[in-house]
Amino acid sequence: MPKIDILMPAPMSPEVISALDDHFILHRLWKQPDASKFLNKTGPHIRGLAVSTLAGRIDHALFDRLPALEIVANFGVGYDNVDARGAASRGIMVTNTPGVLDDEVADLTLGLLLATIRRIPQAERYLRDGLWPTGSFPLSPTLRGRRVGILGLGAIGKAVARRLDGFGVEIAYHGRARQADVAYDYYETPVALAKACDVLIAIVPGGAATRHLVNADILTALGSDGVLINVARGSVVDEMALFAALRSGTILGAGLDVFENEPNVPAALLDLPNVVVLPHIGSASVKTRAAMGQLVVDNLLAWFDGGKPVTPVPETT
Template structure:
């Protein structure tokens, strides 16, 4: 039996080709009138390969009476209302695991760039300033303590790397984790007060919005370093800009922003901050693995197998039938 699968926006060829080979694929972005096309095909759609930043909420899901599964690209899924999907009997999958090491590598690169001012020193050389005098001495990782906000798979991979660099690690999350040897702080404020580098790997969403605010940045201190490779919404960007301007903290390294790809000009103009364009998992190897997981989740589900990586809000097997 042919299964109709919708793709909402352009995505990597590996996903398009993989889904097209296994199912009857409907590419919404190719329609002359996407709204009319969606109204036409929505009653037969059983699966969705989610592209772009399509918001999955009640209004979106109510269009698809036969929808069974949504396969989303990326480990973060704050664009998906998992509770509403579960209410509709729709399984939602994402792509965790396969990107952990890549993001952790990027995070360590971002830390080194922020603390040792590596991009700034390269610009210094390119501008010919080294001909006149050496680049100024920088801060260091030596003697630092790192606090990780969100000690999940990626957080643990970052922690292992920090340990290899001789950096002490502690963490904050909803609860202490069994079998974890790092010091746990029950509140983010306590963590910030006891570290001089805060590494944010927390997911987005209402619960984590602006967790890192003016108070937390002040607690981090004047030698403090803020690193964010989780979600931009976790950090109050206005408070961070002010803290950097006032030298409330030393520096920041950011791979994510509140309104991507729009980055505040104040951050772009600053020298005491390092900015990456959300490249945490952006290698050919890792993005191919993520894309294949999108395809495999759909193929396995419609073959009668368990989807590989359902989000916690829509567990497998289903709690209730649609």
């Protein structure tokens, strides 16, 4: 039986590329001198896509060029880079990589929270700049006595909550609906959650429904001792409103692993002393990224072997 043609629009890890080469005819679109000409010739034969956020938006513009496309295997639990509803309307399956990254992202979230509140990066810079002999680093705020609100209590949100339980802090949450098996206090709106807490952790999916969900009203509700942690998608936070809130003292500080226009980060945010910034590394460990890549491969293999992918997204099931 001839091998199936798979298209990879942008580079993925060498392990994923190697595994797909073993099982499929893998076409590397980024290596084509004329992508449009290549798609005109080869597009009708492509039955699968392996994509990450580096590929940009995957929607009708590409679907139209791939009339035989059956599946889009996305690298990442978030798949707002893929028009899943548009894919579903064409009978195209979409998969993602949930589960294998939950603990890694939760670990990073706690690290970012502690770094932001205890001002760990600022303290390190103080030492490296030779300032310790001139006097002690200023006292930091504390996690003690705080109430943490989790905006989006999905699998990763629950992993974050389990870790926070060990820190002895109160936990509350907001999501699309109250969860019957969750003992934490539930708030009907994000504003109500922010008003009741002084730490807000955003871990909701990206996309149009959550764009700028964390806005000026929520930041005001969070208050002058409040800390925002965003490990969701950059689009979830209104960065202009966040900059204004940080500069004016409307909130105390923020820890950000994601940004609206990655990898470009507004200089205005970088210049603020009360922000800790990371280059979107929530799941970026060798072990976890390897597991995510393997799940991309497994989804493609399972689909073409029997039409039942391992982790389909809800829109296409």
